[in-house]
Amino acid sequence: MKSSYLFKIIGILVVFGMLAVSIQAFAQDEEEGGGTIIFTKPVKAVIFEHKVHLAQGLDCDSCHDDPFEMAAGTAEQNPDFTMKSLYEGKYCGACHDGETAFASNTRCTACHIGVKGYNRLTGPKAEGNGHEGE
């Protein structure tokens, strides 16, 4: 009798938790139009800020579904998601060609935030050695 009561409470808590997470995710999507994307493949890590690009006058159609699928993480699964492809005009290179936007082979650290940047954004990681900031 007592344990079923406990299960009910846990069940309710889980439902509320999921709801809160989904609301938060939804709110973020709405507010920032996709939010912050962090790519970790093939190198850790590259940042893409949706709001920075929206502020440039771009809209969703500018990049979705070509060159990027709507679902985050899709491009990263492709073996050709590399700097070489960017230089050939694929992915970010569609605009970052030196004419529409700064060329992909310049200003490396504008997008590459590194392992340090990644750790700052995602919090302390178990795999780090605690000396990352040195």
Added chain:
Amino acid sequence: MKEERSKKPAKITDEERRTFLKLGLKITGVLAGGTVLSVVPLPEEARALMEMEGYRHTKYKPHYSMVIIQNHCIDCERCKKACKLTNHVPDYGYRTTILEKEVITDEGEPFRVFMPVLCNHCLNPPCVRVCPTKATYKDPQNGIVMMNIDKCIGCKTCMAACPYNARYFDEEKRAIDKCNFCWDTRLSKGEKLTACAAACPAHVRIFGDLSDKESEVYKLVFQPDKIVWVLRPECGAKPCVFYMND
């Protein structure tokens, strides 16, 4: 005044002139029949050139050194990972790491700079000078600053002396550990590159023989139209890791 400077002092031989140049002074005139010399300090650029000349003819062959193309570094830290795996570096220490700073451009925009650092394998290494047991020494052939852990007593004086923070105390070895350009793990086995240079995906770490005029490091370090710098030159350690931007 300018005319006076361009006049060639009569009784000064080229050799004497060179001796003064080495002291960072330029002879500008001879007064009172050669008993009084007029000298001025060399301009900054000329001094820098003289400094670089010191690297051109060293006694080491091969003279292992590294060029770092700083603005190519994206802090992916594959170098660090490769170094750890190759040289069994514990989590609390490092042989090489990446430093980070935020700088402001002339246009007022902030941007990140990543700076890889490692032992500079100095021509005049302060760590070697202070070691009481000669556990750390500069290899007479290839110029690598080596560790003989059997002689190391763990006094850490070398750690204090190093201007580049390139040394740590290895708790397992009970001795100081540091970068040796992968001498024991790779170079002595016939590999041409250090683990970090081989792992770099962005052509940041260029490793090679500075005594070989055909090597990439030689060509990068001595190309006349590029700015090449070393870290903390004021220490006088004559570091052999060179930095430049693409």
